[in-house]
Amino acid sequence: MSFFHHSKDITSAYDNYADLLYRLAFSYLGNDFDAGDAVSETFVRYLGRLSDFISEEHEKAWLIRVLTNVSLDMLKHRKVRAYIPLEEVNLSVHEKEFEESVFDKLSEISPKNRGVIILHYLEGYSVKEIAKIFGLKESAVKMRLMRGRDELKTHLDKED
Amino acid sequence: MFSEKEKNAYKEIKAPVSLREKIVTSEKTETKVKPFFSRNIATLAACLIIAICIIPQMDIIKKGNESGVAEEKTVTVKKEREIVDASFAEPIREEKEISAKVSPSVPEEIKTENEPVMARSLPEPGEMPIEENPTVTEKISFPVNLNCGENSKISVSEGTLYLYLPEAGTKISGSEISATGDTWLVWEIETPDKTKIYEMKMLTEETEKKYELKYDSSWHLQQITE
Numbered sequence: 103m104s105f106f107h108h109s110k111d112i113t114s115a116y117d118n119y120a121d122l123l124y125r126l127a128f129s130y131l132g133n134d135f136d137a138g139d140a141v142s143e144t145f146v147r148y149l150g151r152l153s154d155f156i157s158e159e160h161e162k163a164w165l166i167r168v169l170t171n172v173s174l175d176m177l178k179h180r181k182v183r184a185y186i187p188l189e190e191v192n193l194s195v196h197e198k199e200f201e202e203s204v205f206d207k208l209s210e211i212s213p214k215n216r217g218v219i220i221l222h223y224l225e226g227y228s229v230k231e232i233a234k235i236f237g238l239k240e241s242a243v244k245m246r247l248m249r250g251r252d253e254l255k256t257h258l259d260k261e262d
Numbered sequence: 263m264f265s266e267k268e269k270n271a272y273k274e275i276k277a278p279v280s281l282r283e284k285i286v287t288s289e290k291t292e293t294k295v296k297p298f299f300s301r302n303i304a305t306l307a308a309c310l311i312i313a314i315c316i317i318p319q320m321d322i323i324k325k326g327n328e329s330g331v332a333e334e335k336t337v338t339v340k341k342e343r344e345i346v347d348a349s350f351a352e353p354i355r356e357e358k359e360i361s362a363k364v365s366p367s368v369p370e371e372i373k374t375e376n377e378p379v380m381a382r383s384l385p386e387p388g389e390m391p392i393e394e395n396p397t398v399t400e401k402i403s404f405p406v407n408l409n410c411g412e413n414s415k416i417s418v419s420e421g422t423l424y425l426y427l428p429e430a431g432t433k434i435s436g437s438e439i440s441a442t443g444d445t446w447l448v449w450e451i452e453t454p455d456k457t458k459i460y461e462m463k464m465l466t467e468e469t470e471k472k473y474e475l476k477y478d479s480s481w482h483l484q485q486i487t488e
Contacts (some may be wrong), residue, residue, distance in 0.1 A: 112286060116286060121277050123277070129272075138281045141277060142281070158277070175405075178446055204272050214407065214409065224264060224272045248389055
């Protein structure tokens with residue numbers, strides 16, 4: 103069989119990609135709860151997708167792209183939680199630690215450039231792969247990487 | 263850009279177990295709740311088409327056979343009485359065989375002759391008349407996020423742009439709209455042609471940016487590129 107069929111087996115899809123998607127959503131949205139909502143929404147759309155994926159790579163790229171759109175949409179429409187109820191705070195185990203290190207930096211990068219920065223510097227994707235995922239030209243990806251770096255540099259310079 | 267410690271901290275983030283349960287369980291529950299007919303809607307539709315198209319025609323065939331044979335029997339008897347000749351036995355037998363396919367609408371004079379009668383065959387189930395080239399229109403929406411300058415004009419070569427302004431509670435649409443700042447748009451195109459490249463232009467006071475919507479054969483998707 104030359105084609106990879108979209109089996110709609112959500113269990114295997116979740117096991118393969120949930121961590122990656124969750125990390126990405128967390129980087130966009132900044133808290134566990136909204137990240138969970140974004141991942142859930144992505145898998146709902148995954149189940150609703152009618153056509154097959156041509157490869158596992160395509161499936162992964164599609165999920166990253168949809169998650170990015172969902173996260174940006176949540177940011178845009180201010181569906182992100184402005185506060186977290188006190189009783190739920192203890193559930194955010196790694197949030198504090200992460201916030202101190204990477205998230206501080208990522209939050210200074212605009213959402214548009216953030217996804218590209220994360221995929222390249224933290225997930226290890228090449229410029230070519232990112233271009234394919236987001237449907238951009240390689241030059242556009244390089245431009246976003248440069249802008250993201252500049253945004254971060256400006257922030258660090260201000261701190262100094 | 264990021265230290266090894268920061269990279270490790272990032273990689274340590276895992277989706278919570280509760281989320282897995284929520285997504286996987288909800289999917290399974292949804293499947294269980296689905297009634298039999300909703301899952302097999304295509305099968306049901308196919309059965310319905312067969313019931314509507316095939317069964318009434320089968321009934322006609324049956325009726326035709328019965329009446330045709332009955333009439334023929336009468337004719338055959340007459341001929342046997344008029345021409346008592348063994349050589350006529352063969353065509354008559356042949357006529358009997360053919361008669362099974364004769365519909366009752368065949369004129370009387372044809373039946374009385376001893377020539378083989380060509381029966382008008384009913385269309386096979388696969389040859390049922392189907393409306394040729396049914397026109398199916400499909401509207402596809404592409405969400406677009408643009409960082410516009412002051413009073414940017416956004417226009418598209420084809421289709422319609424929709425801009426929702428939550429503050430005003432209104433929706434603007436058209437092939438050319440004005441926007442300012444970070445803007446989310448929906449570009450709707452009716453049945454996009456895979457061979458065609460659609461253009462979107464963003465015109466500010468200083469610059470002009472052009473975006474292309476085209477079919478990416480490697481992903482089998484329509485994609486917008488800068």
